Amino acid sequence: MDHPQTPRILAPHLSNFQHRIVRVLGKVVQLRGDMAVIDAGGNVDVILNRDSHLAVGHAVEIIGKVDQNLYIKVQAATDFGTGVDFNAVNAVVEATHRYKEIFYDDN
Amino acid sequence: MAEGAITQGAIQSIFQASGCFVEHPILQCVQIKTMEPKAGEPNAVQRFRVVLSDIRNFIQTMIATAANEIVTSGQLKKGSIVRLLKYNPQRVKDKNILIIMDLEVLTQYGELEKIGQPEALESKPEPQPAAISGNNFYGSKPAPAPQPQPQRSLPTHQSNPGTSSHPHLYPIEGLSPYAHKWTIRARCTSKSDMKEWANQKGSGKLFSVNLLDDTGEIRATAFTEVADKLYPIFEEGVVYYISAPCRVTLAKKNFSNLPNDYELQFERDTEVEKAEDQENKPQIRFNFTKIGDLNSVEKDTTIDTVGILKEVAEVTTITSKTTNKDFSKRELTMADDTQTAVRLTIWGKTAESFEAPLESIIAFKGVKVSDFNGRSLSLLSSGSMLVDPDIDEAHKLRGWFNATDQNATFSTYQNTSSSGGGSKNDAKLISTILEEETYLQDTPSYMSLRASVLYVRNTTVAYPACSTAGCNKKVIEDNPGSWWCEKCQASFPEPNWRYVLTFNVADHTGTMWLSCFDEAGQAIVGMSANEAMKIKIDDEENNTQKFMDIMQEATCKPFNFRVRAKMETYNETPKPRYQVMNLYPLNYAQEANKLAQLIKQYEINEDSLFVH
Numbered sequence: 001m002d003h004p005q006t007p008r009i010l011a012p013h014l015s016n017f018q019h020r021i022v023r024v025l026g027k028v029v030q031l032r033g034d035m036a037v038i039d040a041g042g043n044v045d046v047i048l049n050r051d052s053h054l055a056v057g058h059a060v061e062i063i064g065k066v067d068q069n070l071y072i073k074v075q076a077a078t079d080f081g082t083g084v085d086f087n088a089v090n091a092v093v094e095a096t097h098r099y100k101e102i103f104y105d106d107n
Numbered sequence: 108m109a110e111g112a113i114t115q116g117a118i119q120s121i122f123q124a125s126g127c128f129v130e131h132p133i134l135q136c137v138q139i140k141t142m143e144p145k146a147g148e149p150n151a152v153q154r155f156r157v158v159l160s161d162i163r164n165f166i167q168t169m170i171a172t173a174a175n176e177i178v179t180s181g182q183l184k185k186g187s188i189v190r191l192l193k194y195n196p197q198r199v200k201d202k203n204i205l206i207i208m209d210l211e212v213l214t215q216y217g218e219l220e221k222i223g224q225p226e227a228l229e230s231k232p233e234p235q236p237a238a239i240s241g242n243n244f245y246g247s248k249p250a251p252a253p254q255p256q257p258q259r260s261l262p263t264h265q266s267n268p269g270t271s272s273h274p275h276l277y278p279i280e281g282l283s284p285y286a287h288k289w290t291i292r293a294r295c296t297s298k299s300d301m302k303e304w305a306n307q308k309g310s311g312k313l314f315s316v317n318l319l320d321d322t323g324e325i326r327a328t329a330f331t332e333v334a335d336k337l338y339p340i341f342e343e344g345v346v347y348y349i350s351a352p353c354r355v356t357l358a359k360k361n362f363s364n365l366p367n368d369y370e371l372q373f374e375r376d377t378e379v380e381k382a383e384d385q386e387n388k389p390q391i392r393f394n395f396t397k398i399g400d401l402n403s404v405e406k407d408t409t410i411d412t413v414g415i416l417k418e419v420a421e422v423t424t425i426t427s428k429t430t431n432k433d434f435s436k437r438e439l440t441m442a443d444d445t446q447t448a449v450r451l452t453i454w455g456k457t458a459e460s461f462e463a464p465l466e467s468i469i470a471f472k473g474v475k476v477s478d479f480n481g482r483s484l485s486l487l488s489s490g491s492m493l494v495d496p497d498i499d500e501a502h503k504l505r506g507w508f509n510a511t512d513q514n515a516t517f518s519t520y521q522n523t524s525s526s527g528g529g530s531k532n533d534a535k536l537i538s539t540i541l542e543e544e545t546y547l548q549d550t551p552s553y554m555s556l557r558a559s560v561l562y563v564r565n566t567t568v569a570y571p572a573c574s575t576a577g578c579n580k581k582v583i584e585d586n587p588g589s590w591w592c593e594k595c596q597a598s599f600p601e602p603n604w605r606y607v608l609t610f611n612v613a614d615h616t617g618t619m620w621l622s623c624f625d626e627a628g629q630a631i632v633g634m635s636a637n638e639a640m641k642i643k644i645d646d647e648e649n650n651t652q653k654f655m656d657i658m659q660e661a662t663c664k665p666f667n668f669r670v671r672a673k674m675e676t677y678n679e680t681p682k683p684r685y686q687v688m689n690l691y692p693l694n695y696a697q698e699a700n701k702l703a704q705l706i707k708q709y710e711i712n713e714d715s716l717f718v719h
Contacts, residue, residue, distance in 0.1 A: 087511070088703060098706075098710065
């Protein structure tokens with residue numbers, strides 16, 4: 001199976017990655033039926049699929065596609081629990097973009 | 108009569124562009140003051156300062172030494188009417204003065220009372236009435252305590268930025284042993300208690316103060332009698348004028364927390380006056396060091412720091428072994444936006460009366476860095492503490508703290524279990540350790556290392572030890588089923604197996620062999636040595652591979668190792684031995700932050716090389 005590239009991003013990067021598949025690690029803020037809001041350097045709206053089970057207050061990694069209005073359509077969601085240091089997460093994302101040649105193709 | 112002779116308005120016109128409207132103005136001498144030369148001055152001659160009036164204004168003048176005779180002969184007297192023959196107007200530190208090279212006394216008028224009510228020429232009124240104004244000796248103002256110094260207000264080029272009535276106003280930054288006559292205007296930021304001592308040389312007492320102005324800070328000490336005289340004068344928070352004589356000496360850094368090369372020693376004649384104008388108080392200045400940067404600060408340096416109070420311990424009393432005196436101390440944990448926390452100890456009254464609530468911002472001035480437990484801080488007796496101060500750095504921290512997760516973990520400078528006696532705590536890479544092998548000496552060196560276990564040597568993993576608590580001596584199986592301990596002189600049916608592992612670890616720079624004992628061994632293998640040995644014995648009987656599996660399972664685990672490196676000699680060849688003193692599981696958040704910091708360092712270097 002070929003896995004597509006999924007660069008890690010935070011909320012501010014959403015507009016640069018429209019129509020691309022991305023990975024976001026954030027804290028679940030709100031659940032609204034089949035939508036949720038997670039906090040990843042800012043609030044991100046995600047459209048859940050049937051398999052995703054999110055818990056408020058937990059960290060979750062979303063892999064999904066960024067759509068026109070900057071929502072992410074979730075393809076896979078992994079619960080990371082509560083022991084996540086978000087400063088470390090943000091540092092990773094920043095490093096990713098600083099040295100993006102290592103991490104993803106930016107055509 | 109004389110009134111008509113005097114050239115009224117002459118003084119003012121002298122200082123206008125067109126010059127005086129008469130060539131030789133006639134003025135009245137209203138005051139004469141003698142200035143004794145200061146010992147050691149190059150031209151040790153008496154000089155005379157004369158105040159002249161043209162009825163409308165008065166002005167200070169200096170008689171050029173060449174014309175001294177007119178005063179010394181008694182010709183020029185207070186009240187005399189004089190005609191200026193040769194003179195030079197000068198402006199010295201925003202005061203207009205005249206240098207008189209030649210003048211003649213119009214004796215026909217004799218000596219008269221001061222005519223009229225002349226005013227000072229300047230638009231600036233004479234300085235504050237009650238303050239000591241050294242320059243202005245005109246009039247009958249009694250000079251309150253400290254007498255004005257004999258001034259040398261010669262029209263030489265003064266480099267002092269004196270803005271007030273005090274001449275020679277120096278910035279604290281400019282003080283040096285080479286400055287002769289100086290005055291500083293500074294705030295007393297802290298005053299120590301009177302300290303007394305007695306040693307073979309005799310007894311004495313002293314107290315010291317820290318003085319602050321806009322340019323810097325300096326410490327000043329007074330001894331014995333001077334201490335008695337000055338102690339009641341100084342108050343914290345009050346601005347003073349301090350004038351020479353006062354010795355400027357090299358600072359004794361071990362007593363002071365201030366970054367000044369020099370310090371002051373008050374003498375009997377040093378002048379200390381409370382400043383009338385208490386406005387423009389120089390603010391306490393901090394030069395903060397981020398808690399995250401502490402590792403790069405040398406131990407025993409004095410720094411300032413600010414952080415949020417994360418933890419407060421109870422006050423404890425400890426007795427100093429050397430002096431048998433009791434000290435109260437309290438440990439605080441401070442954290443800041445570099446995601447690091449550090450222990451800070453406060454002493455004495457500050458510790459006892461500490462009341463700041465958790466999560467308040469506290470700024471510390473005069474904190475000593477020590478390498479106890481990695482890095483820790485101690486508030487010096489000359490230091491100070493401000494809770495929730497109104498300074499930018501504090502507001503920034505408050506903003507940061509409110510924004511981040513309140514329970515964010517901070518990496519600390521402490522080892523998670525206290526290492527014996529504050530040994531060095533460098534986190535090293537395997538490549539560095541191997542490079543430094545040649546530097547190993549007989550004394551062991553300590554370091555930290557983060558690596559993963561690659562392989563555990565499974566030939567001998569444990570030794571049989573005495574079962575008596577605390578005794579780990581190897582026991583000998585003299586009879587089957589009976590293990591004998593020499594030390595305890597006792598026999599045991601079963602030994603207590605203890606790990607003595609040799610294993611290979613790796614990080615991204617290389618591999619190396621480490622050895623460890625039971626405690627660490629258990630963490631690596633995941634079971635007690637007794638159990639492991641049991642399985643080994645079972646294997647031999649049942650021809651199973653369980654033991655090997657267990658050894659395999661022990662691999663690929665990362666740990667933080669605390670390693671002692673020592674040079675040992677085996678059969679005449681020296682070989683470095685690396686022993687694990689302690690091992691800790693990884694705190695991933697902490698490690699991630701450490702790595703993030705490392706990455707940031709690349710950024711700094713990059714920017715300096717490339718232009719984006």
